[in-house]
Amino acid sequence: MLRRITGSLLFRLIVLVVVVVVTTQVVTVYIAAGERHKLMDKQLYAQVVDTLAFLEGSMDNMNPAQRTVFLASYNRPGLPRLLPQEASARQQFDRELPRVADSLVSRLSKGLDDTVHGYMVHREDRNELWVNVHVLDTPYWLVIPFGRYSDRPIYSLMQAALLATLLATLLASLVAWRITRPIGKVVDASRELARGNMPPALQEDGPRELAALARGFNHMASALDSAARERRLMLAGLSHDLRTPLTRLKLMLELQDTSPDTPDMLADIDELSRIVRQFIDFARAEESARLEPVALAELADSVVARLARSGLDVSLLRHAEPELQADALALERLLSNLLENARRYGKPPVRVEIDQCDGMAVLSVIDHGAGIPAALRESALAPFERLAEHRGTDGGSGLGLAIVSRVVKQHHGQLQFADEADGGFRVRILLPLASASAA
Numbered sequence: 001m002l003r004r005i006t007g008s009l010l011f012r013l014i015v016l017v018v019v020v021v022v023t024t025q026v027v028t029v030y031i032a033a034g035e036r037h038k039l040m041d042k043q044l045y046a047q048v049v050d051t052l053a054f055l056e057g058s059m060d061n062m063n064p065a066q067r068t069v070f071l072a073s074y075n076r077p078g079l080p081r082l083l084p085q086e087a088s089a090r091q092q093f094d095r096e097l098p099r100v101a102d103s104l105v106s107r108l109s110k111g112l113d114d115t116v117h118g119y120m121v122h123r124e125d126r127n128e129l130w131v132n133v134h135v136l137d138t139p140y141w142l143v144i145p146f147g148r149y150s151d152r153p154i155y156s157l158m159q160a161a162l163l164a165t166l167l168a169t170l171l172a173s174l175v176a177w178r179i180t181r182p183i184g185k186v187v188d189a190s191r192e193l194a195r196g197n198m199p200p201a202l203q204e205d206g207p208r209e210l211a212a213l214a215r216g217f218n219h220m221a222s223a224l225d226s227a228a229r230e231r232r233l234m235l236a237g238l239s240h241d242l243r244t245p246l247t248r249l250k251l252m253l254e255l256q257d258t259s260p261d262t263p264d265m266l267a268d269i270d271e272l273s274r275i276v277r278q279f280i281d282f283a284r285a286e287e288s289a290r291l292e293p294v295a296l297a298e299l300a301d302s303v304v305a306r307l308a309r310s311g312l313d314v315s316l317l318r319h320a321e322p323e324l325q326a327d328a329l330a331l332e333r334l335l336s337n338l339l340e341n342a343r344r345y346g347k348p349p350v351r352v353e354i355d356q357c358d359g360m361a362v363l364s365v366i367d368h369g370a371g372i373p374a375a376l377r378e379s380a381l382a383p384f385e386r387l388a389e390h391r392g393t394d395g396g397s398g399l400g401l402a403i404v405s406r407v408v409k410q411h412h413g414q415l416q417f418a419d420e421a422d423g424g425f426r427v428r429i430l431l432p433l434a435s436a437s438a439a
Helices: 002-006 009-059 064-074 085-090 099-111 155-194 208-255 262-285 296-309 328-345 400-410 434-438
Strands: 081-084 118-122 127-135 138-145 292-295 314-318 323-326 350-357 360-367 414-419 425-432
Touching: 009 064, 009 099, 009 127, 009 138, 009 155, 064 081, 081 085, 085 138, 099 118, 099 127, 155 208, 208 262, 292 296, 292 328, 296 314, 296 323, 296 328, 296 350, 296 360, 323 328, 323 425, 323 434, 328 350, 328 360, 328 400, 400 414, 400 425
Parallel strands: 314 350
Antiparallel strands: 081 138, 118 127, 127 138, 292 323, 350 360, 360 425, 414 425
């Protein structure tokens, strides 16, 4: 299930959009944070320089006592302060500076053409940056409150970027779903077509490429359906037209005086009639299955009894009594063809087994012949395909297994070949049980 989701075009489009949007937002936040830090550095440096210039201008004509009185009135909590050197005696300095503080100290050293050192003082209610400066050739401590110059991430911008990412992802997912929905319909229709059913015509709207895809698929499906109908009509009509002269020939031979060649001629006519019936069965196998409740064991018992009366050494072994939703006539044709193949190409005795396992009914036909070589089993299911040793010698049409394969596909089942451990060949048919079909 996970592989199916991650492998879908919709998922990959959403991932592409998410990656692009997230990358764009990360780059945007990074650039915005950098510009914010540059602006903070510039504003803080300008504020400190303006403060120093104001203090120098104010204290230029004052004596030391006056300067002390002036600074006592100037210094206020929460604002930049100028303190004498001895004020640091009771402070605990932290040499590790935030990025903004370190940048300020570096710029002051260059701007004042003097070695400036900065230290952080952490208080319970605030943090302060202490910078040693000279004002009017007197050393002081310039104390800058650092609470509003937070170096933490810009949460508001990050929240806005996250919200924008979510909205963009939702909108992109909606657009991607609208784009991929027509493709999904084409996929579903192609699966229905592969099962032998004619899907409803797709809507030829949307983007130009998708409309062209739907139009091409509708044209292809219509052409395939027309070709299938013509093939069924041709096979059914040809087979129907052949049965009348064959019946007439057989009646004429039976009414004439018996000759040494009469039995062989009657056998050839019967063989031709059997081939014609296979043509009709093959044409009918392309039709949609008419599903109804079917007891597989009872159906197999009827077919086995009929073939046994015709001289085939066949037996039925019932391990279970599975119930199916199936086309009873199609399953009869399937089992009849398998038993006729066993009579024609295998060796007696022939055994039919009915079982069920993992939600599937299992129908097996086992004979004691050489079977089909593993390399030829896939090609043997093609119409009119026969093994080389039987071509022109068995009177067959090459449609038996093709009919079986088509009926199995119509019922969403599986067709398997296997060699028996004690010799012989097994054809196994797995069909969904009635409950599985309903689900």
